[in-house]
Amino acid sequence: MMTFRDEDFLPVEVPIGVSNRHIHLCRQDLDTLFGPGYELTVYRQLSQPGEYAARETVTIVGPRGVLEGVRVLGPVRSYSQVEIAMTDGFRLGLRPPVRESGDLEGTPGIAVVGPSGALTLPRGVILAARHIHMEAERAASLNLHDDQRVQVLVPGMRGMIFNNVIVRVSPNFRLELHLDTDEANAALLANGDKVKILRP
Amino acid sequence: MMTFRDEDFLPVEVPIGVSNRHIHLCRQDLDTLFGPGYELTVYRQLSQPGEYAARETVTIVGPRGVLEGVRVLGPVRSYSQVEIAMTDGFRLGLRPPVRESGDLEGTPGIAVVGPSGALTLPRGVILAARHIHMEAERAASLNLHDDQRVQVLVPGMRGMIFNNVIVRVSPNFRLELHLDTDEANAALLANGDKVKILRP
Numbered sequence: 001m002m003t004f005r006d007e008d009f010l011p012v013e014v015p016i017g018v019s020n021r022h023i024h025l026c027r028q029d030l031d032t033l034f035g036p037g038y039e040l041t042v043y044r045q046l047s048q049p050g051e052y053a054a055r056e057t058v059t060i061v062g063p064r065g066v067l068e069g070v071r072v073l074g075p076v077r078s079y080s081q082v083e084i085a086m087t088d089g090f091r092l093g094l095r096p097p098v099r100e101s102g103d104l105e106g107t108p109g110i111a112v113v114g115p116s117g118a119l120t121l122p123r124g125v126i127l128a129a130r131h132i133h134m135e136a137e138r139a140a141s142l143n144l145h146d147d148q149r150v151q152v153l154v155p156g157m158r159g160m161i162f163n164n165v166i167v168r169v170s171p172n173f174r175l176e177l178h179l180d181t182d183e184a185n186a187a188l189l190a191n192g193d194k195v196k197i198l199r200p
Numbered sequence: 201m202m203t204f205r206d207e208d209f210l211p212v213e214v215p216i217g218v219s220n221r222h223i224h225l226c227r228q229d230l231d232t233l234f235g236p237g238y239e240l241t242v243y244r245q246l247s248q249p250g251e252y253a254a255r256e257t258v259t260i261v262g263p264r265g266v267l268e269g270v271r272v273l274g275p276v277r278s279y280s281q282v283e284i285a286m287t288d289g290f291r292l293g294l295r296p297p298v299r300e301s302g303d304l305e306g307t308p309g310i311a312v313v314g315p316s317g318a319l320t321l322p323r324g325v326i327l328a329a330r331h332i333h334m335e336a337e338r339a340a341s342l343n344l345h346d347d348q349r350v351q352v353l354v355p356g357m358r359g360m361i362f363n364n365v366i367v368r369v370s371p372n373f374r375l376e377l378h379l380d381t382d383e384a385n386a387a388l389l390a391n392g393d394k395v396k397i398l399r400p
Contacts, residue, residue, distance in 0.1 A: 002202070002351065002361075002398065086385035087287050098357045098388070127388075129357070151202065157298045157329070159363040161202075185286035186386035188298070188327075198202065 004153065004198075010142050013194040014132060014152070017047055017176040018184040021084040022071045023058060023112065029080045029121075030072075033058060033114025040074040047176050048133055050075065061111040064093025082110055082125045085182040089127070099126040100166065128180055131166040132197075133173035144200070145169065151198040152177060158188045161198070204353065204398075210342050213394040214332055214352070217247055217376040218384040221284040222271045223258060223312065229280045229321075230272075233258060233314025240274040247376050248333055250275065261311040264293025282310055282325045285382040289327070299326040300366065328380055331366040332397075333373035344400070345369065351398040352377065358388040361398070 030038055040054040054072040060082060067088060079102060089095055094108050109121045132150070139145065146169035152162045165177065177195060184190065230238055240254040254272040260282060267288060279302060289295055294308050309321045332350070339345065346369040352362045365377065377395060384390065 085287075086388060087285075087381060090385075127358075157364055158327075161361040161363070163359040163361070164357055180386075181287060182382050182385040185290075185382040186380075188286060 008199055009153070009196040010144075010199055012138070012142060012175070012197060014175060014177045014197060016184065016189045016191060016193045016195065017178050018189070018191050019083060019128060019178050019180050020071070021067065021082075021088050021181070022053075022073050023060070023083075024073055024077045024079070024081045026078060026080045027076050029112070029119060030076055032117045032119045033112060035116040038116075040072060040076070042074070043071075046073070047174050049172050049174065056114075059113040060092065061113065062092025062094050065091040067092060079104065080112075080121055080124050082112075082121065083128045083180070084125060085180040086127060087182050094125055096125045096127050098129050100129050100131070101126075128178065129166055130162060130164075130177070130179050130183060131168050132175070132177045134167055134169050134175055135173055136169050136171045138175060139167065139169040142197075148200070150200055153196050153198060154187045154189060155195075156188065158186065160187055162187075165197075208399055209353070209396040210344075210399055212338070212342060212375070212397060214375060214377045214397060216384065216389045216391060216393045216395060217378050218389070218391050219283060219328060219378050219380050220271070221267065221282075221288050221381070222253075222273050223260070223283075224273055224277045224279070224281045226278060226280045227276050229312070229319060230276055232317045232319045233312060235316040238316075240272060240276070242274070243271075246273070247374050249372050249374065256314075259313040260292065261313065262292025262294050265291040267292060279304065280312075280321055280324050282312075282321065283328045283380070284325060285380040286327060287382050294325055296325045296327050298329050300329050300331070301326075328378065329366055330362060330364075330377070330379050330383060331368050332375070332377045334367055334369050334375055335373055336369050336371045338375060339367065339369040342397075348400070350400055352395050353398060354387045354389060354395050356388065358386065360387055362387075365397075 042052045043055040044053045054074045056072045057069045107123045108125045148167040242252045243255040244253045254274045256272045257269045307323045348367040
């Protein structure tokens with residue numbers, strides 16, 4: 001049985017951010033779904049600077065099922081991407097791979113419907129690889145580098161250790177571990193809960 | 201970073217059984233929902249001897265949402281119990297605790313609707329505590345005992361270590377680790393996949 005002492009962990013507590021299913025849109029797809037030149041409106045700022053949940057939502061239609069009210073995240077990106085949990089995948093009839101954002105080669109596509117039009121993404125549905133956003137200065141002080149894999153301990157009755165948690169470092173990031181709803185619900189974690197990183 | 205060698209594990213590979221949301225019914229509740237004296241019919245035998253998924257399904261109605269087609273498991277029990285995943289809990293508007301089967305004190309209730317009637321369970325909705333069913337002979341050979349907590353390693357990109365996995369031992373059991381759909385989907389595990397137990 002593994003047991004841990006304080007010195008087995010890095011001296012940092014990482015807050016959880018739970019990512020519900022959502023979609024990022026490129027300019028062209030936003031035009032198709034919401035009308036030419038449409039501008040997203042801010043519903044809620046997200047923890048990472050500049051990122052926001054938009055008021056706008058779309059319907060995504062897979063081979064076996066439909067999910068309504070899928071939130072658009074802004075600002076627009078250079079590519080469209082749909083991030084779901086595997087539970088959503090079963091409802092849609094899709095089995096997307098675990099990928100980092102933007103790594104879309106070979107991922108399944110899906111139909112997307114907005115108030116002004118519909119389109120079929122030829123690819124872009126992923127299960128997001130869990131990752132920690134970390135400020136560059138903090139990463140340096142913890143001796144962690146961008147793209148490093150770490151392990152994270154979740155305490156409690158549904159306690160677990162997540163392996164293969166990717167560290168993403170940027171001066172603009174704010175410390176947060178992003179999990180999808182399956183991961184968060186499996187571990188009974190909610191936004192703002194704190195977890196610890198095992199010393200690499 | 202933890203790394204493991206073969207000798208860190210018990211010499212057994214445990215197949216996964218994923219438990220989708222389901223309901224167990226007592227005789228009286230079966231009568232109310234399906235009619236007096238109703239007998240469940242077998243849809244599919246489950247891995248644990250004598251247990252089966254019935255053809256019969258019910259609708260469960262929580263304060264914020266509804267789940268249709270919730271399968272009844274047979275045979276009837278001395279108590280009614282609803283086992284869901286936390287993802288289902290959010291849809292229903294319930295936050296059930298993690299419990300072992302039958303430990304229902306203080307758990308939320310829910311409305312249940314069948315073809316012949318409806319009832320409100322005053323309690324009985326749980327997130328099932330993950331557990332390994334194990335034959336008594338095998339447990340003895342592995343030096344494990346009933347109610348022991350072990351840790352289980354899941355390999356792969358979504359790899360993790362589940363803590364607090366309860367070992368349940370009986371001569372009638374067949375080796376299997378039962379996870380709910382959130383746990384299985386978080387770890388990308390499906391029925392029949394194999395995992396390893398860390399040596400206690």
